Amino acid sequence: MTTTSTETTPVIPLPGHTAALLTGLGALAVTASSLMAWTWTADYPGDLTYYGSPAGLQWLALAAGLITLLLLLATQGVPGLRWAAPRHSHNAVLFAATGSLAVGWFSAISIATDLGGLANLEPGALVLAAGSLLAVAGALGLPLDRRTAVPLRILDKRLFLLVPAAPIAWFATHAIPEDKPVAPVLTALAGALAIATGAVLLVQLGHLANSWLRLGTVQRPLPAARELPSWAEVGLIVIAFAVGLFAITFGIDTEYGELFTGYLLLAASVVAALGRSGLIARLRALTVKYQAVTTGAAFAAAASFPFTQTSDQYTSVATNILIFATVALGLNIVVGLAGLLDLGYVAFLGVGAYSAALVSGSPASPIHVQFPFWAAMLTGAAVSMVFGVVIGAPTLRLRGDYLAIVTLGFGEIFRITMLNLNGTTGPKVTNGSNGIPRIPDLKILGWDLGKPTTVFGVELGRFSNYYLLMLLVTALVVLVFARVGNSRIGRAWVAIREDETAAEAMGINGFRLKLLAFALGACLAGLAGTVQAHVSYTVTPDQYTFAEALPPNSAFLLAAVILGGMGTISGPLAGATLLFLIPKKLEFLADYQLLAFGIALIVLMRVRPEGLIPNRRQQLEFHEAAIPAQPTGDGVALTKAGA
Amino acid sequence: MHDLPQQLANGLILGALYGLVAIGYTMVYGIVQLINFAHGEIVMVGGFGALTAYLALPGGTTLWLALPLMLLAGILVSTLTAVAAERFAYRPLRTAPRLAPLITAIGLSILLQQLVFAFYPDAKKARVFPKIPGDPFEIGSVAIQRSDLFLIAAAPLCMIALGWFVTRTRSGRAMQATSQDPDTAKLMGIDTDRIIVMAFAIGAAFAAVAAVAYGLRSGQVDFRMGFLLGLKAFTAAVLGGIGNIYGAMLGGITLGLAEALATGYIQHLPGMHLFGGGAWKDVWAFVLLIVVLLVRPQGLLGERVADRA
Numbered sequence: 001m002t003t004t005s006t007e008t009t010p011v012i013p014l015p016g017h018t019a020a021l022l023t024g025l026g027a028l029a030v031t032a033s034s035l036m037a038w039t040w041t042a043d044y045p046g047d048l049t050y051y052g053s054p055a056g057l058q059w060l061a062l063a064a065g066l067i068t069l070l071l072l073l074a075t076q077g078v079p080g081l082r083w084a085a086p087r088h089s090h091n092a093v094l095f096a097a098t099g100s101l102a103v104g105w106f107s108a109i110s111i112a113t114d115l116g117g118l119a120n121l122e123p124g125a126l127v128l129a130a131g132s133l134l135a136v137a138g139a140l141g142l143p144l145d146r147r148t149a150v151p152l153r154i155l156d157k158r159l160f161l162l163v164p165a166a167p168i169a170w171f172a173t174h175a176i177p178e179d180k181p182v183a184p185v186l187t188a189l190a191g192a193l194a195i196a197t198g199a200v201l202l203v204q205l206g207h208l209a210n211s212w213l214r215l216g217t218v219q220r221p222l223p224a225a226r227e228l229p230s231w232a233e234v235g236l237i238v239i240a241f242a243v244g245l246f247a248i249t250f251g252i253d254t255e256y257g258e259l260f261t262g263y264l265l266l267a268a269s270v271v272a273a274l275g276r277s278g279l280i281a282r283l284r285a286l287t288v289k290y291q292a293v294t295t296g297a298a299f300a301a302a303a304s305f306p307f308t309q310t311s312d313q314y315t316s317v318a319t320n321i322l323i324f325a326t327v328a329l330g331l332n333i334v335v336g337l338a339g340l341l342d343l344g345y346v347a348f349l350g351v352g353a354y355s356a357a358l359v360s361g362s363p364a365s366p367i368h369v370q371f372p373f374w375a376a377m378l379t380g381a382a383v384s385m386v387f388g389v390v391i392g393a394p395t396l397r398l399r400g401d402y403l404a405i406v407t408l409g410f411g412e413i414f415r416i417t418m419l420n421l422n423g424t425t426g427p428k429v430t431n432g433s434n435g436i437p438r439i440p441d442l443k444i445l446g447w448d449l450g451k452p453t454t455v456f457g458v459e460l461g462r463f464s465n466y467y468l469l470m471l472l473v474t475a476l477v478v479l480v481f482a483r484v485g486n487s488r489i490g491r492a493w494v495a496i497r498e499d500e501t502a503a504e505a506m507g508i509n510g511f512r513l514k515l516l517a518f519a520l521g522a523c524l525a526g527l528a529g530t531v532q533a534h535v536s537y538t539v540t541p542d543q544y545t546f547a548e549a550l551p552p553n554s555a556f557l558l559a560a561v562i563l564g565g566m567g568t569i570s571g572p573l574a575g576a577t578l579l580f581l582i583p584k585k586l587e588f589l590a591d592y593q594l595l596a597f598g599i600a601l602i603v604l605m606r607v608r609p610e611g612l613i614p615n616r617r618q619q620l621e622f623h624e625a626a627i628p629a630q631p632t633g634d635g636v637a638l639t640k641a642g643a
Numbered sequence: 644m645h646d647l648p649q650q651l652a653n654g655l656i657l658g659a660l661y662g663l664v665a666i667g668y669t670m671v672y673g674i675v676q677l678i679n680f681a682h683g684e685i686v687m688v689g690g691f692g693a694l695t696a697y698l699a700l701p702g703g704t705t706l707w708l709a710l711p712l713m714l715l716a717g718i719l720v721s722t723l724t725a726v727a728a729e730r731f732a733y734r735p736l737r738t739a740p741r742l743a744p745l746i747t748a749i750g751l752s753i754l755l756q757q758l759v760f761a762f763y764p765d766a767k768k769a770r771v772f773p774k775i776p777g778d779p780f781e782i783g784s785v786a787i788q789r790s791d792l793f794l795i796a797a798a799p800l801c802m803i804a805l806g807w808f809v810t811r812t813r814s815g816r817a818m819q820a821t822s823q824d825p826d827t828a829k830l831m832g833i834d835t836d837r838i839i840v841m842a843f844a845i846g847a848a849f850a851a852v853a854a855v856a857y858g859l860r861s862g863q864v865d866f867r868m869g870f871l872l873g874l875k876a877f878t879a880a881v882l883g884g885i886g887n888i889y890g891a892m893l894g895g896i897t898l899g900l901a902e903a904l905a906t907g908y909i910q911h912l913p914g915m916h917l918f919g920g921g922a923w924k925d926v927w928a929f930v931l932l933i934v935v936l937l938v939r940p941q942g943l944l945g946e947r948v949a950d951r952a
Binding site for chain 2: 410
């Protein structure tokens with residue numbers, strides 16, 4: 001086990017209180033700039049031309065400035081604010097200031113490039129840019145937690161051959177006459193070389209910065225919290241979830257790509273800052289203490305989302321996020337708990353959706369029956385589960401890799417079969433590529449989900465109704481995940497995942513339990529599929545592919561699980577939300593989205609294979625050497641085997 | 644059943660193509676126990692490499708001259724890609740948990756597809772690949788496309804060369820040793836890293852040959868061609884017994900024959916008249932995979948699969 005020694009020193013030595021003063025001034029400037037005009041014309045989305053009334057990106061700057069200021073004052077020990085930084089780590093201030101810098105400079109650059117030139121920046125934007133730079137410079141002068149030494153990493157030297165190669169390729173392409181058919185190919189090649197060179201240099205620059213800053217994962221101990229009466233602690237949880245709901249609603253409601261990018265930048269740095277300050281750890285301790293309250297608060301926060309919306313525009317997005325997230329959570333049982341790689345999971349969603357569509361009473365369905373919804377749900381789940389068993393039974397006896405490829409094949413075969421069952425190349429069941437259209441809206445106990453309903457004086461549209469229905473399904477899947485995951489079965493799955501031979505030696509029937517996990521996963525996906533069929537009116541084979549630019553598809557589902565964190569409940573939900581919103585909001589990425597996605601998967605596996613919200617056990621597994629053993633409640637050090 | 648010889652010939656040729664791709668899966672799997680999902684995409688980049696060489700040649704070059712150059716370019720591109728992938732994506736994960744390299748492979752596969760899709764000019768739809776012109780050869784009742792001659796010549800040559808390499812050369816024997824027991828092989832002074840790179844490179848070279856054959860056959864290459872081809876080839880590798888190079892070719896040919904026969908005759912079986920023809924051939928290939936896994940999971944030539952935990 002390697003122990004990293006740490007120190008508390010500034011990166012830039014500044015005399016006395018200058019550092020804190022500079023940071024404070026910078027944060028104030030950022031805050032103030034949100035009340036000033038950033039540009040002169042309303043052409044930039046959000047209309048940032050007014051003094052005294054923040055809009056769009058200016059709200060983000062306001063939040064960034066205030067959070068930086070709050071954390072700074074808290075770390076300086078200002079009475080009444082110390083709760084914000086229980087760890088007293090100045091790194092929190094630095095991260096918050098970096099958030100200001102990212103939002104500020106992103107806004108300024110985006111305005112300048114969108115409108116064509118720096119002349120379009122009004123004083124507000126300049127104050128913002130200068131203020132955020134000042135804040136970061138000041139924060140670098142604060143006594144930060146740093147590692148004593150970070151050796152400079154140099155990339156594989158052969159990679160630097162790209163640096164001379166890129167200009168040579170560029171010249172070579174210009175030497176070739178443009179009318180040759182190969183000329184565009186070479187141009188593309190030269191472009192690719194240039195991008196690769198840029199990436200190599202950027203990574204090397206990152207290593208340089210890392211060895212200069214030396215900000216590592218330095219964890220300060222969290223001082224014991226002051227005892228509060230339990231109503232106050234419950235109140236804190238409720239407030240935290242209200243803030244969370246507000247933040248997520250803001251993200252879903254962002255109207256243009258620039259605002260969403262700024263939102264992502266700010267959210268990432270604020271989460272990092274609050275993590276360093278210790279606030280998140282405090283909150284987590286509270287949620288562990290009041291688990292029932294937390295679950296209730298989370299559910300209530302999610303259920304109140306439609307009430308914050310005035311139109312169906314974003315509730316439809318939210319409904320699809322829920323479907324995606326629920327399926328990702330189902331996949332997490334298969335991948336995260338049992339360690340079975342399922343690459344065709346979306347096919348089970350498709351099986352559920354098609355089953356529900358066939359018995360929905362749609363005029364296009366060859367089966368002219370209309371099941372009540374509960375029966376359709378059971379049908380979808382059952383058919384999905386049967387397919388899960390049929391696929392799983394022969395493959396799960398073998399090494400896990402076989403399952404991966406068989407499920408990949410199944411996903412593809414499902415799509416092809418649905419295309420073929422169109423009456424000309426096969427029996428007429430699914431209408432081929434046209435799919436099954438006009439799936440009627442659900443009626444549950446006389447409640448027509450297709451019609452707007454009024455609850456507490458708020459009119460809920462069609463998608464709001466489905467959102468609430470889907471939330472129930474999500475809750476069910478969460479419940480199943482939590483209960484099964486902590487049961488004897490769940491522990492057996494984890495044991496199989498870690499070492500199947502050892503698990504079998506302990507008397508676990510590996511094959512039966514793996515089949516159970518696989519079938520359960522398939523069943524839950526089928527359940528979500530039955531709702532999805534009704535939400536989207538139409539089921540077509542092309543909704544269920546392996547990799548497509550828009551989720552849900554098998555690759556994105558897997559990515560949601562991995563990005564979020566395998567084996568956790570909140571991980572896939574967060575991962576799915578992110579992976580759904582990013583392609584939705586950043587449409588300019590369209591052509592390069594899957595490209596970025598592929599790169600992200602590779603990089604993630606190398607850098608942070610445990611995901612954004614790691615399972616404690618998984619984190620130990622992936623970073624066995626890096627994490628010092630922490631004493632647990634009963635005084636026994638947590639090891640990988642004992643976790 | 645009068646067209647049986649024709650169907651058999653079609654199946655044999657298609658099977659040889661699957662077999663060439665399957666070699667790549669089987670060699671890598673035999674040595675590092677990794678299913679290289681990106682291998683289908685290695686085939687695809689090989690095809691585009693060959694296409695680039697064709698485009699670079701002056702118009703009107705005879706295929707006798709162009710074909711070797713295209714082959715060379717394809718092999719170069721796919722080998723470089725595979726070696727780079729091994730070095731920068733797979734090697735750092737060699738001791739990581741089992742799931743990590745598999746996911747990396749999926750990422751790599753998507754990345755390669757999208758690189759070609761986004762940056763290769765006009766690759767958003769299929770690009771035309773040259774065909775060998777002329778009427779098909781008639782041997783009795785069997786017609787063979789001229790473009791398929793390349794594959795008919797290349798596949799046996801490749802197999803003979805590979806067989807010679809693996810059994811007769813020092814590197815080949817080192818490769819066998821590494822696949823049997825990497826740790827002991829290392830102790831005996833074998834540079835296993837080099838052997839692994841070599842396995843990737845040979846697989847990629849075969850993939851490029853397959854890509855050129857595929858391009859000649861179908862007259863086009865597109866960025867998605869590797870997906871189904873890779874899936875089929877993996878099926879072939881499993882069918883023949885994964886880890887066994889002759890098994891890969893045998894599995895490929897079995898799969899090709901099964902596909903051709905299913906396409907031609909399934910609809911004549913009672914009650915199956917709607918499940919025949921080209922639309923269902925992929926489904927039957929997949930059903931075959933499931934059946935093989937159920938009945939003989941070690942494959943036709945494979946030994947008992949021992950789970951190395």
